Amino acid sequence: MFLRSAMFPTAGSRKITRALFSRYAIASTAGVAITSVGPAIITLSGAMTATTLKSFLSVSGASGEMTHLTIRTADATARTIRVVLTIDGTAYDFTTASISTSGTGVLLAGTSNITNAVIIPSIKWNSTFTIQAASSVTETDKLTIEWVYNTEA
Amino acid sequence: MSDEDKYVETDLGGGGVIVEFVNPPPTPTHKTKGISAIEWRRLFQPNEPFILDELRANIDNMAYEVAGSAVSLDDPAAAINLAITYRQFLRTCFEAFKEATNGGNGIDVEDVLTYPSLVCFEAFGIIAAGRKEIIIQGVPL
Numbered sequence: 001m002f003l004r005s006a007m008f009p010t011a012g013s014r015k016i017t018r019a020l021f022s023r024y025a026i027a028s029t030a031g032v033a034i035t036s037v038g039p040a041i042i043t044l045s046g047a048m049t050a051t052t053l054k055s056f057l058s059v060s061g062a063s064g065e066m067t068h069l070t071i072r073t074a075d076a077t078a079r080t081i082r083v084v085l086t087i088d089g090t091a092y093d094f095t096t097a098s099i100s101t102s103g104t105g106v107l108l109a110g111t112s113n114i115t116n117a118v119i120i121p122s123i124k125w126n127s128t129f130t131i132q133a134a135s136s137v138t139e140t141d142k143l144t145i146e147w148v149y150n151t152e153a
Numbered sequence: 154m155s156d157e158d159k160y161v162e163t164d165l166g167g168g169g170v171i172v173e174f175v176n177p178p179p180t181p182t183h184k185t186k187g188i189s190a191i192e193w194r195r196l197f198q199p200n201e202p203f204i205l206d207e208l209r210a211n212i213d214n215m216a217y218e219v220a221g222s223a224v225s226l227d228d229p230a231a232a233i234n235l236a237i238t239y240r241q242f243l244r245t246c247f248e249a250f251k252e253a254t255n256g257g258n259g260i261d262v263e264d265v266l267t268y269p270s271l272v273c274f275e276a277f278g279i280i281a282a283g284r285k286e287i288i289i290q291g292v293p294l
Binding site: 043044045046047054055056057058059060061062141151153 | 156159165167168169170171172173174175176177
């Protein structure tokens with residue numbers, strides 16, 4: 001039997017992201033050259049200690065949707081980038097291969113000016129969402145994080 | 154500014170909270186600390202500093218009330234949820250502002266006395282409703 005509720009989830013039980021599948025959001029990805037998109041909020045990583053995760057965004061008590069998320073390098077130092085996205089308590093955790101090209105990193109949602117690009121689906125959560133990242137080297141402001149998101153009542 | 158200071162918390166209401174790492178921090182648009190006496194006066198509308206001067210000068214005059222105000226200086230300071238009187242609270246505020254602007258570090262809009270003092274000024278009708286939100290932003294840079 002087809003249930004209408006299967007098509008229209010009730011409030012507070014929206015479909016959330018459970019996994020990300022793309023070449024640029026998997027373990028050992030070589031990353032991709034990323035260019036800023038106009039509407040994105042841009043944050044430099046600040047002081048980071050090698051292999052230590054740092055929190056860049058934490059949303060709690062509100063559902064939302066991130067339509068654009070990238071993390072890229074700011075210089076050519078060889079480093080890996082570990083990314084941990086925690087969506088309603090479930091962590092999505094991966095580490096890139098060593099990246100030694102400036103402006104290269106991971107594309108987790110949205111798009112960039114990549115040849116033959118498609119739009120990576122947005123990340124959706126019901127109540128809590130966090131973004132953490134770590135570099136394999138101790139450094140300051142060598143990662144650039146960009147995002148676009150909305151929260152919902 | 155340390156990295157710890159770059160975390161910005163936004164209350165979404167209804168229990169929702171966002172904590173964002175904002176780096177570089179936004180360029181300040183207002184001076185919020187070290188505000189001099191003359192800068193503080195300029196945050197008010199033309200007549201208001203003179204009414205405040207009179208209030209400050211008469212804060213210990215038990216016969217004095219702010220002209221046209223329905224609130225008495227000796228009423229409990231209900232507008233700021235204190236049981237002491239407005240007179241007691243404002244006396245402390247005026248002393249603190251005087252100290253801050255006479256050899257001190259200047260007025261800080263985030264000081265615990267600053268916003269409540271504006272709430273009191275509004276309760277007495279010295280400043281118009283809504284003005285305190287503008288004053289508390291500080292001096293435009």
